[in-house]
Amino acid sequence: MSPGRLEAFADGVFAIAATLLILNVDGAVGGEGIDLGTELRHAWPSYLAYAVSFVTIGIMWVNHHTVMAQVGRVDRRFLVANIGLLMCIAFVPFPTRLVAEHIRGAGAESAALAFGLTMTVTAIFFNVVWLYASRGERLLRADADRRVVAGITRSYLPGPWIYFGAALVAFASPEASALLYLAIAALYVVESSLFGGRSTLED
Amino acid sequence: MSPGRLEAFADGVFAIAATLLILNVDGAVGGEGIDLGTELRHAWPSYLAYAVSFVTIGIMWVNHHTVMAQVGRVDRRFLVANIGLLMCIAFVPFPTRLVAEHIRGAGAESAALAFGLTMTVTAIFFNVVWLYASRGERLLRADADRRVVAGITRSYLPGPWIYFGAALVAFASPEASALLYLAIAALYVVESSLFGGRSTLED
Amino acid sequence: MSPGRLEAFADGVFAIAATLLILNVDGAVGGEGIDLGTELRHAWPSYLAYAVSFVTIGIMWVNHHTVMAQVGRVDRRFLVANIGLLMCIAFVPFPTRLVAEHIRGAGAESAALAFGLTMTVTAIFFNVVWLYASRGERLLRADADRRVVAGITRSYLPGPWIYFGAALVAFASPEASALLYLAIAALYVVESSLFGGRSTLED
Amino acid sequence: MSPGRLEAFADGVFAIAATLLILNVDGAVGGEGIDLGTELRHAWPSYLAYAVSFVTIGIMWVNHHTVMAQVGRVDRRFLVANIGLLMCIAFVPFPTRLVAEHIRGAGAESAALAFGLTMTVTAIFFNVVWLYASRGERLLRADADRRVVAGITRSYLPGPWIYFGAALVAFASPEASALLYLAIAALYVVESSLFGGRSTLED
DSSP states (O other): OOHHHHHHHHHHHHHHHHHHTHHHHHHHOOSOSSOHHHHHHHTHHHHHHHHHHHHHHHHHHHHHHHHHTTBOOOOHHHHHHHHHHHHHHHHTHHHHHHHHHHTTSTTHHHHHHHHHHHHHHHHHHHHHHHHHHHGGGSSBOTTOOHHHHHHHHHHHTTHHHHHHHHHHHHHHOHHHHHHHHHHHHHHHHHHHHHHTTSSOOOO | OOHHHHHHHHHHHHHHHHHHTHHHHHHHOOSOSSOHHHHHHHTHHHHHHHHHHHHHHHHHHHHHHHHHTTBOOOOHHHHHHHHHHHHHHHHTHHHHHHHHHHTTSTTHHHHHHHHHHHHHHHHHHHHHHHHHHHGGGSSBOTTOOHHHHHHHHHHHTTHHHHHHHHHHHHHHOHHHHHHHHHHHHHHHHHHHHHHTTSSOOOO | OOHHHHHHHHHHHHHHHHHHTHHHHHHHOOSOSSOHHHHHHHTHHHHHHHHHHHHHHHHHHHHHHHHHTTBOOOOHHHHHHHHHHHHHHTTTHHHHHHHHHHTTSTTHHHHHHHHHHHHHHHHHHHHHHHHHHHGGGSSBOTTOOHHHHHHHHHHHTTHHHHHHHHHHHHHHOHHHHHHHHHHHHHHHHHHHHHHTTSSOOOO | OOHHHHHHHHHHHHHHHHHHTHHHHHHHOOSOSSOHHHHHHHTHHHHHHHHHHHHHHHHHHHHHHHHHTTBOOOOHHHHHHHHHHHHHHTTTHHHHHHHHHHTTSTTHHHHHHHHHHHHHHHHHHHHHHHHHHHGGGSSBOTTOOHHHHHHHHHHHTTHHHHHHHHHHHHHHOHHHHHHHHHHHHHHHHHHHHHHTTSSOOOO
16 A cells, blocks of 8 residues: 555544534534524634644644655554544544543533543654654655754653643542643744744745 | 545545435434425425535536546645545534525524535635646646636635635525525526536546 | 546545445434334335435546547536536435435335436436537537547436326336336446456446 | 555545544443442443444554555446445444444343444455455455465455354353454454564555
8 A cells, every 4th residue: 555545544534523613513402492603602612623623633634644654665664653643633623522522511621631642642652653664764765854853853752741730630620631631722822923924834 | 645635535525425414304304294295395495505505516526537548647735635625624524504594584694604615615716726837837737728727716716705705695695695696506507507518627 | 727637636526425425324213213124124215316326426436437438528518517417416415315215105206306307317428418418519529539529418317207108107107217217327337247347347 | 546546545444433432432421420430330331332342443444454554446347336335334332332332231132242243344345345345356456466376365254254254143242242243353452463574554
């Protein structure tokens, strides 16, 4: 299998997982309420959760391509690791709904924890995928840029710890934990807006 | 990342968002009614809303390709802007259901407003994506046609205002507002049917 | 836009519409019944409807490629006609559920009618798409095979009438109508199995 | 039609079927319970079923590419056989939910049986697709590797029997049957981890 086919399959899972997020928003507005306007305003955590998860999945999609741009060939282990990663990505809509539904109620702690742990495992799989491909330049392209390779390793390693830390915050304050997930996504957008125009992305 | 990969991901989101619209129609016919025929006839706003949103998403898909046909490379800011645009596209099935369900009831104003504001924000993101790419020919292909570039800018700029205007009409008459959304989609189809055969689309 | 991009978008809608059909089967087995085995056996119309619609969408996907293989360029009218066709394809899961749910009950006539009319309109759009592309060889490839072109026209023209006829049968007997939809799909499979191995498909 | 287009359509169905599995997990946690944490812990069969089915579909996706890598052209019979295969793949989310929901209840036997029979029929279609393409090298590439071709035939033939056997175990013990489905997926992952790094996959 060529890296291109893996990318096409991964693109599909990323796109579907992101688009399915709207079903959570849809489920949050039943329409049985007396006043639709009030109900729509009251559902604001659903919109916020939708935006945070959509952007987070979008960022992960960009990251996956950053990885694949350095990969020249794939083996079966690499495919299995990618299937594990995509299994996590496709899981994201579930904890997203939990946070949107429960952040204002008694289940806030469990919901924030579920979201954070999902992201932690996803970030671990990202590292597994990348380290397997890059260790000893196992699957890298012959002309892979060593500076870019080292940069990816550096930027992926803290991922699991950041999300695990944000998840643990849920025990003290689920709201603070949810705000951290929002901040992580926002940070990336702000950082891209400030510095993301400097250089064109390589393919 | 090459423009081609962004297009493939965007195509996925457009196709899924459009296809998910059928879930709204499906939800509108519960099957618990005594007479299925009556229920099916009574659900006509769902069919109309389905058609309007499907065609609108279809038009936006065509527009996105018109943009990408002029783009020669992408940077991280451009990707983030596109993720924002796709976040709006994937949101469309939700206000579509609201309009279909509530246009004949007390929630008509809120529903028509929600649809119009979603379209307004979508049209704003279309302008952000395009203006970022075209300002100073930042991301355009070396051989981009200046006449086509100016034409796209001219045709996208009024978009947010048209949808915002149609949204505001909801305060006076939600039905009129919904008819305007239908008219915008119909206009494009009629205009394409009259003039869309003149020249082949460039790729 | 190149024909290839239209094909990619269309492939997405075909694949998603077909895969969403499983949600109908899923909805038919609530799991609240006392005995799951009995419930699963009782849901047989859902499996049959799933198979008939999946195969029918699959056949239409093959037919769409047969069309696109002769098309050398696209214009805006052709895109709009295709969006109309895809709007019908994405609609199929809805009447499929109606038939599966109501074929044994009072709504059988309405359900069979809804399915047949959906298929009739889909077949009409197939003809619109093809006739627009092929009339005067408007959008055909320079090297399009006249024999193949005439063959497609001949085989598409009766489509709407066949499905409309099968739909009208619903007034006399909804079960007979449903059996006709099954027979149309089965006929194609049998015919392909008998003669479909003779020549390789052109691309 | 080129093998590439069939692959793209198949990739779509595989990706959507896998991503839709999350709807089962979502449905298992209603959120009406008093304590979300307890509810989340109690839903563990849903997570396990999600993982097993996602990995199983992922493996089948890899297998489908292994087949297509040897195929040089397609005919109509081959397409029909592939539509049958994809119909089975898209069916998987349904029995997955049944097992997750009923494995601890009275419906365990029926659920395990439904899952196993779905997998058996899927494995049969895999053999049909492969044997049709490879018999007498009917659709194989001119440069297809005879050793690889013989290897695929050898490794696919036992598939239906393994899954049928695991399905029959459900009559004695549904839990044992479910564990076997898990073991089959786990075995592939372990085997790939041990030996899957040896050689690069051919395209």
